Amino acid sequence: MSFLTNLKGKDLFLVGIKGTIMAPLAVRLSKMGIKVSGCDSSEHFATEEVLKEGAIEWFEGFSPNLIPANSDLVIYSAAYSNTPFIEEVKKRGFETLSHPHFIAKISETxxxxxxxxxxxxxxxxxxxxxxxxxxxxxxxxxxxxxxxxxxxxxxxxxxxxxxxxxxxxxxxxxxxxxxxxxxxxxxxxxxxxxxxxxxxxxxxxxxxxxxxxxxxxxxxxxxxxxxxxxxxxxxxxxxxxxxxxxxxxxxxxxxxxxxxxxxxxxxxxxxxxxxxxxxxxxxxxxxxxxxxxxxxxxxxxxxxxxxxxKGRFEHLFDEDGVTYIDDYAHHPNEIRAVIEAIRRSYPKRRVVIIFHPHTASRTKAFFKGFVEELSKGDLLLLRPIATSARSDGEDATHLSQELASALKAPLFVTREELIIKTGELLQRGDLCVTMGAGNNYQVGAAIAHHRRSLNG
Incomplete structure (x- = not known):
């Protein structure tokens, strides 16, 4: 009998349930007859739509009190390993597995x-x-x-x-x-x-x-x-x-x-x-x-x-002559591949890139590569480096400013400023490409909404 078969009818609680692997996994487990709920931060993530479509219940915040007393297994994102929250969960007697160890259990049977x-x-x-x-x-x-x-x-x-x-x-x-x-x-x-x-x-x-x-x-x-x-x-x-x-x-x-x-x-x-x-x-x-x-x-x-x-060279929508595309590319080689694909698919159209770097350590290590590849767009707008649950010890604020300076691109500290300025800059025939980490994909819809308001 497989590990998953033994879990049918049992209650699983997923910590960090809005993670990119955790959310789809939660829905798939639910469809296999396993009861699933979880918790995560209040910040909005694209995966919330996945959880809603799968009718998965989740709670905001990180407190052991959120975990139902009848939970048979608590699975936590590796980003939360060795945190006081998980340590307290273990002290309360819950059986726990990190999500890589949970997947490992599946692979054994x-x-x-x-x-x-x-x-x-x-x-x-x-x-x-x-x-x-x-x-x-x-x-x-x-x-x-x-x-x-x-x-x-x-x-x-x-x-x-x-x-x-x-x-x-x-x-x-x-x-x-x-x-x-x-x-x-x-x-x-x-x-x-x-x-x-x-x-x-x-x-x-x-x-x-x-x-x-x-x-x-x-x-x-x-x-x-x-x-x-x-x-x-x-x-x-x-x-x-x-x-x-x-x-x-x-x-x-x-x-x-x-x-x-x-x-x-x-x-x-x-x-x-x-x-x-x-x-x-x-x-x-x-x-x-x-x-x-x-x-x-x-x-x-x-x-x-x-x-x-989802999130891989994804055509989001077209509105008012602008095509909106999203891609998770967050490494220079991935950025190169996406821009090449865009040039092949949409020749002669202006490429407007909104880039959200992921982790300060990656930005520092591949700084020259980011400058070289991001320069291949026609117009670039930068967001500050997205922080991660993993701490990498680098100064994200300073590096964000350095990257903007090297690329001669505007850096938008607030989402609102970015939306307003991009809405003003976009022209009919443009490609608006959100690229990188975090919730960057949401910006496209917000920009389109702002452009509608400008047009009355």
Whole structure:
């Protein structure tokens, strides 16, 4: 009997329930017959809509008194580990698990596959949900569209967004993995490229003999891992893909289609984006490896129907001649990929970017990269660096000012000032792209509302 089956009919309480992984997980667990409630801060998050649609009850604030006395298990976001709140919850006798440890418990009793990589793992899991919809999916988003969150009553297969931060993915018992790409990120934890690659090596070391491993091969760090796998884990059926020469599957991107050598013919691209299409290809290769290799064209065709994930190159709406787009890109390489996709999809249109940096440590470590990539927009407006539940010891206020100065871009301390100024600057034909962390996606709707008020 699986860990999840044993939880049916029991009461779970999720601390940090509005988190990007926690909220979709709460809804999926509820649909599997598990009672779920939780708590979080009063700050508004996009995931509140997910919780409302799933009829999940949650409370504002962090107090042990909010936890129902009959709760069988308290699951808390890793951001709240070692906090006085969680310590008090444990003292009161509640059984507790961090959300990575909870996911690890699931992976111990259900055949589970990890989707990892510095960029693209969320999109790749979403693509797999289109290809193998009968599985359980645990990741930090959900498919775009209505009724996007589903869950099987008795899952036989699970796909997990396996994040490298603090080596969380080493907790999971995986039967195989997709590693989309590797770059240095999370500088508050990893000191550089070598430490990042070493973390992924440890992930691969834990895979059982004969486990399928699919790796994107375009970044230098990815190639370092691939060479190591070929030397140290020859028992793994490794498959590589990418746009660079030397991969097992070589992608060439057209405008609406792509080819994937050595396969014959072309395939419809779900997006006019090389980055997103690569993620779909990686997902199809993993799905094919898990089932039957001759099914690869079938999964690529299913990938063409992938609607995309919430907050990933998401077309929000069009109003008064302006197109509003949102993307979670918060690393220079992700920003580059989004701007390239925008230029391909909307040629000759002015690109207005509203960027919300995520964590001071990342901004400091990749400062030059942020300046280089954000400069590729036509008009840039900055928000102060978004703070995180994890403390990284950097001066976010000073760094925000430095970034604005280097980019010669206005920095808007208040949301209201940003909305008013952007509303004045936008012209018909513009693309208004909210990019980065926090609740930046909400700004687009507020700007459109302000423009309506200006037009009477």
């Amino acid at each position: 259900i055949a589970s596959y990890g989707v990892s990589g510095t960029h693209g793992k969320t999109t790749a899991v979403g693509a797999l949900e289109t290809m193998l919809p009968s599985a359980l999916f645990i990741y930090g988003s959900h498919l775009q569209g209505e009724n996007a969150l589903s869950a099987p009553i008795e899952p036989k297969l699970t796909f997990i967004e396996a994040c490298e931060y603090r080596d969380h993915f080493l907790l999971y018992s995986l039967q195989g993995a997709l590693i989309t790409t590797i770059d240095w990120d999370h500088p508050d934890y990893f000191k550089g490229e070598r430490e990042t690659v070493d973390s992924f090596k440890r992930l691969v070391e834990r895979l059982p003999q004969g486990a399928p491993l699919v790796c994107g091969g375009d970044s230098p760090s990815s190639r370092l891992l691939i060479e190591w796998v070929k030397e140290e884990r020859q028992d793994l059926p490794l498959v590589t893909y990418g746009v660079e020469e030397g991969s097992d599957y070589h992608l060439k991107m057209g405008r609406e289609t792509y080819t994937l050598e050595p396969l014959e013919g072309s395939f419809k691209a779900p997006f006019n984006s090389l980055h997103l299409t690569l993620n779909v290809v990686g997902s199809a290769l993993l799905a094919s490896a898990i089932t039957h290799k001759e099914n690869l064209p079938h999964f690529l065709e299913l990938g063409a129907t992938f609607p995309g994930c």
